[in-house]
Amino acid sequence: MLVFLVRRLALSLVTLFLLSVMVFLGGQVLPGNVGRAILGPFADQRAVDALNHSLGVDRPLLVQYGTWIWNFLHGDMGTSYIFRAPVAPFVIDALGNSLKLALIAFVLVVPIGILGGVIAALNLNRPLDRIISLGGLSVTVLPEFVTGIILILIFGVWLRWLPIAAAWPKGAGFFTQIYYLILPSLPLFLVLFGYIARMARSGMIEALDSDYTRTAVLKGLPWRTVIWRHVLRNALLPTITVIATQTGYLIGGLVVIETLFRYQGIGSLIFTAARGKDFPMLEAGILTIGIVYAVATLVADFLYSVLNPRIRLGAEQ
């Protein structure tokens, strides 16, 4: 087990390093340069050159990357070219905000999604199954900006029950923050619900149809015990993987939701950094998401291997 996890951890570190190199090289391909992005297309070239020099972005690429990675490994995320301020507080704040939003979406969607899938599977091909499956599929394919705007129009503009902007006032307590996060978390709920419910449903159908379930039933175990002990444990394995992979999306891929609800998450931070060629911010933001993704995958692997020993044995062999 330990060897399995250590191997996975080492692989994650290599992936993160390669990611940082790719982001850096990718950033160089983007058109324009930092000075031009800050001063705009109509600025005098002498001013752009002076700014690029003062920011150090006219140094050789290897020097720029080397300095950055050296500082990063020593706990310094660098200074933003655009904001002329340390990157770390921006990334930490944004990550915290994204985690809050993701957590609320997860807390809502994971139990309800799994429950929906289980109910659908237990009512296979009956109207309830069709409602959950088709309904889930329909809301999943709707883009977040569509559901987001519809929800804003209903709850923010017409009814005025919920705040449109997710930025809560400074010093807001736990419940106030939750109140501000309800509206932005709903489009995420709708996107993920159908996905999780479908995975849970198909896992359940497979498990219900398996030999061990039939054996458990024939042994005369009560239906509830069969479902809890035998079916669910096996049925939820693929669902866990799905949830883990969605973590990365929820932390880093929420640019649309963050834009729509004026939420200061890490997705929008990276987006603006990429547009402005703010390399230290871009690197730190993407690596942070990479780290979250790696941790989520490790946790999923760990849970998977606990639930399914064959995986663990396969890896160790």
Next chain:
Amino acid sequence: MSKNYRILDLLRRGRTPLENHLIDGLVDGRLSRREFVRHGSLLGLSLPLLGRIGMAAGFGATPSLARAAGAAGGTIRVGSSVPAAAIDPVTIADAGGLLVMQQVAEFLCVDGPDLVLKPALAESWKPNADGTVWTFTLRKGVKFHSGGEMKAEDVVASIDRLADPANSSNALSVFSGILQKGNTKKVDDYTVEFHLDAPNGNFPYMVSSDNYNAVIIPASYKGDYEKSFDGTGPFKLEKYTPKVGASFVRNDDYWGDKALPDRTEFTFFTDIQPQILALQGGQIDIINQMPVLAGVALLNDPNFEIISLKSVAHQQLHMHCDEGPTKDARVRRAIALCLDREKLAAGLMKGRAALGNDSPFAAVYPSTDTSVPQRKQDIAQAKQLMEAAGLAQGFKMTLTTERYLEIPEYAQLIQNWVKEIGIELELNILDQGAYYGDAVFGKSNWLDSAMGITDYGHRGVPNVYLAAPLKSDGTWNAAHFKNKDYDQMAASYIAALDLEAQKATAGKIQKLLLEETPVVFGYFYDYLTATAKGVTGVQPTAMSQLFLDKASKA
């Protein structure tokens, strides 16, 4: 109304020949009152004096621009775009950032909504005989938020900082070839002289709000503006959070009338749609700048008011004059003749735009020669021109442009219109970063594309539009237009101090550009600000500034 020559004589006393020539223009009917007021303000004549001259010349009282004062107190909440970079008067270049900076810092003079220059930190200004030296008299008793009086050395340092090529100044392109570092000189504590590289009849605009970097901050400024947010304005910073928002409180030490609101609050948005929803949801009171297509839902909604300013902002359609089929001026004219400008203004821009006549001289400029005929859609003539150029069968070409405001829709309309004369346009619509690229020839889709559409913001005078995109050595000459006659005319327009001389040259430039058509100026769009009903006294400018000292809400 009759003219009162006795009073006119009194008012003429002590005036320079240039000022008296302007007064003659009004009295003789060569200039309209609007042209007289605008140009008089440029020469540094005060608005009350211009009003008195207008009355004596038989025009009646000048309508007061002052709005009825609303109730004091309360917080005015504004939605704006996110500042794209650190707030710094020297480097700042984006609407969101300069809006925040302008809340605390002021200019020597302000280019108002009617394009009339109004005194602010300078009480008056005047040129020497040939327009190479402009002398500004500063207001006394103006205090910085950090303490200390604003004096000539602060003005000298603020402008020198912007004119210094070593300082990454965003205003360098404004001052380049006009004012060099070291040529802004203190005469005494309250008098500053600007010694220009060449005569310039419109110089005061370059140190007005028209040059959004030209705010006056203390001479001791060393950078890191976000730590001080120092200035002389009617509001002081309360709190600034990058990417989130800013708030300001009334400055009780202000030199002028104290601001009405207790506080103002700015919330930053990365997109316009959330701003519109926030205004509809009652979470903000004002959207500082609203593109017309995005704001269609608000335009006719009685719950909101739209402040519409005539501006000179436009989308330039350039065509390479040195290669390909558009090398022939007849082809360029044919393309320009395909555009239905009335439809552009009424349909695409929902009536919030003025027609363009293929030169930067918009109707709102007092120097524009309005007798030059307006170019209209004429497909038959366009076909004749194509035939004369030997291209009756048409040709294929790529139109490269940026994804910004209504430009993609504008490009599609052009694509459809030119089909009628056999031109097949392929659209290449890029992200703004990709379109502008490094913004130097050889490394920019904007400057290198054979045909392209580029967004240009508002300017109180046409100098920048005349020079950078159209002069042979212009830094933004995307059309690769090289014409010695034009270069001379543009230089002579820029140097002219006298409005009538400016008008005469403007007419010649307009005719030359209609003939050559290196750039199609289809329309000039209005600058729109949306407010919730009951919000009064809000004063935007087409340069994305927003003056809130007289704002109040019911």
